[in-house]
Ligand SMILES: Nc1nc2c(ncn2[C@@H]2O[C@H](COP(=O)(O)OP(=O)(O)O)[C@@H](O)[C@H]2O)c(=O)[nH]1
């Protein structure tokens with residue numbers, strides 16, 4: 001995984017030389033983790049555990065502390081969730097993509113469609129962000145670039161009706177996947193959440209099961225803000241996984257640990273740039289390894 005290690009390079013430095021394992025070291029570690037976007041709560045838990053382990057196991061080398069920190073972080077991230085997205089044995093597989101404006105929803109959808117198309121799958125994009133005309137246009141441009149179909153209605157149309165048509169089209173055209181863009185206006189939050197619930201009901205009625213994934217896209221560069229945003233969505237929608245977009249734009253990889261520890265929802269995909277190929281399945285083990293890779 002291509003990562004800006006940023007602050008974690010400093011953690012690495014701190015835990016690589018010949019320093020003594022003492023209170024001062026743990027204080028510095030605590031400070032660095034917070035700078036790296038690990039939340040206060042998660043940092044305190046991590047460092048308190050490490051302090052205790054260091055005392056009980058009489059750790060004398062900082063490298064031993066580093067190994068324990070890596071293992072702890074890997075533990076938090078690994079909830080033994082399977083890597084990758086759920087694919088239904090009964091097509092079409094339906095993914096709903098939610099999140100506030102600007103986080104990277106539409107780009108993520110384009111990347112995902114591109115990846116599936118390369119695997120030989122038939123994909124239909126569903127322009128269910130009908131709130132802004134520009135959102136429909138943007139998705140259409142991406143559909144053209146990627147070379148997949150799109151189902152759209154006029155701006156202002158009922159998003160649930162767009163989803164309904166998309167699923168019907170997928171069934172009649174034998175498409176494997178429907179990926180739906182949804183509106184992300186937080187200021188009319190109640191309406192948005194009602195809209196998402198209605199979409200959920202239509203999917204369930206037409207498929208005989210809920211959407212195969214409800215993916216919440218978060219912008220990794222917004223730090224703790226992303227966590228508060230996520231809480232609002234989680235309170236209203238059954239989110240199955242998180243897409244962490246713009247992970248290339250932050251040197252504070254700690255947000256990844258915080259999201260998992262504070263929200264308990266698995267991160268399934270990582271956005272690593274603006275191009276079509278800049279999407280990776282999130283692999284917790286590889287992520288932690290990349291964060292602590294010797295430079
Ligand atoms: N660097 C970077 N930029 C991204 C990534 N994903 C999206 N963007 C950019 O973020 C901006 C908003 O993306 P968009 O998909 O329109 O967000 P939406 O409003 O949630 O649909 C665009 O300029 C994208 O190019 C990513 O993984 N890395």
Ligand SMILES: [Mg+2]
Nearest residue numbers: 105106129135
């Ligand atoms: Mg969009």
